[in-house]
Amino acid sequence: MIDNNETTNRKASVVLLGIGQVGRSLLRLIIDKNNNTRDGALIDVIGVADSHAAVLEGSGLSEARLNEALKIKDAGETLEQMRGYLSLSEITAALSSGTIIVDVTASNNTASLLASALSHGCGVVLANKRPLATAWSMAKVFFSHPYVRYEATVGAGLPVISTLRNLLSCGDSFISIKGVLSGTLGYMCSELERGATYSQALLSARNLGYTEPDPREDLMGTDVLRKALILARSVGWPLETDDIDVEPMFPDSLSNITVDEFLSKIHTLDEEYARRTDEARVAGRTLRYVAKIEKTKAVVGLSQEERDSSLGALSGAENIVIFHTHFYDTMPIAVSGPGAGPLVTAAGVLGDILDLDVHMRRGR
Incomplete structure (x- = not known):
């Protein structure tokens, strides 16, 4: 303060x-x-x-x-x-x-x-x-x-790091961290949930200015990986990139082509992501692009989340970070709100x- x-x-x-x-x-x-x-x-x-x-x-x-x-x-x-x-x-x-x-x-x-x-x-x-x-x-x-x-x-501008530091300064220790850390991918997941196809969701995000000029920079999950590393290291878990499993939202076969070529082929992913969205819906869940961080490892990728959970209830480009600590064990602390924008x-x-x-x- x-x-x-x-x-x-x-x-x-x-x-x-x-x-x-x-x-x-x-x-x-x-x-x-x-x-x-x-x-x-x-x-x-x-x-x-x-x-x-x-x-x-x-x-x-x-x-x-x-x-x-x-x-x-x-x-x-x-x-x-x-x-x-x-x-x-x-x-x-x-x-x-x-x-x-x-x-x-x-x-x-x-x-x-x-x-x-x-x-x-x-x-x-x-x-x-x-x-x-x-x-x-x-x-x-x-x-x-x-x-x-x-x-x-x-x-x-969300008070994520300051909340984390305040917990540490009070003598708390962390068990795990979980969050939706990409406004772009969060928006796409919300659009998939609403019934949009993968290609429609991506083009909508691009038209709104949410994506990088080459949307693969968002879709590969590297930005979320970096945020996961920062959170882990901030609580005293010095993870390296190799300690984090990342699931991109496009296949390797679409990596080494131009942006225009990539955009012309994204419709080929519509069926796969419609299937994954439907599988989550049948289970009473919804897809979110989530980072799950523990002391020695982390996982970044699509995850089925309960619809009424903190992650499942997100809409649009909202971010959320959930801190599971020893002080806040049964009811973890959540920081949420707009997580992107100049x-x-x-x-x-x-x-x-x-x-x-x-x-x-x-x-x-």
Whole structure:
């Protein structure tokens, strides 16, 4: 919890990596907060970076410069269009102790930069799951360092990680974790339940903007796998990718073809998923794409769930995470709500920035 007395007239210095949909939503939230702050907590964005270039000003980028960056990125251009841009390799050298590095990219290549930032006294806030889901030998620093926050990596703006941490800080221990962690696949399962075919459900999700440009990135379950790894590692279970069995929602035979070819063939999956949906219905159940996590293993894939259960009652793109702990044994804790979207994800990141800034000031 943030103490308002400690945030009064304080400025958090932030470097933002990534100005996609989440990054732009975050910048707009920061601009709005700075103009309408109620608690005196301000945020100086001293740097922004995309995959091509960075713009850095130690005294903080002005609102005009931030809006310039937003306009450029809204137009699909790179930060190389801005005057005084730096190369990405110059970011690390410019970092100073107390700065918060915010990673809202989808890059596999930020882990070493973030680890270096921590070693120089910086804080790290992540919406990017990849540094947390890489090999444990590289990822473990992000789970043990007090200056790291990553609420938005699981459930977007939902208080999943903070609930987990609160349980641990109270001395509770975990037995298992179960959840629906993909808004895209949750939506598809709801559509199948309503009677849509697989191809109809997928195309509907795509038209609504729920899927990646290549929907196989959602359907292969890799994103859910990463979230399962993050949850497991957060409770002290250092699982690796090989410890998790993942069931994709399409066959290998449709892997090595173009997106257009894939979309032209998805109707061939209609019969299989209609059969699986009917089997669940006959049993009084419904299909959900579920992650089931235990101390030494996890399973990610389609599961038949009771219709009136917490998972079975979900609709649309809702997420849910259920914590089965020793304190909450007979009635596990559930956190549910919208688990995707740029704005709610950005809100989760902003909350982490403010919380971490207070924590870092206490430590200095």
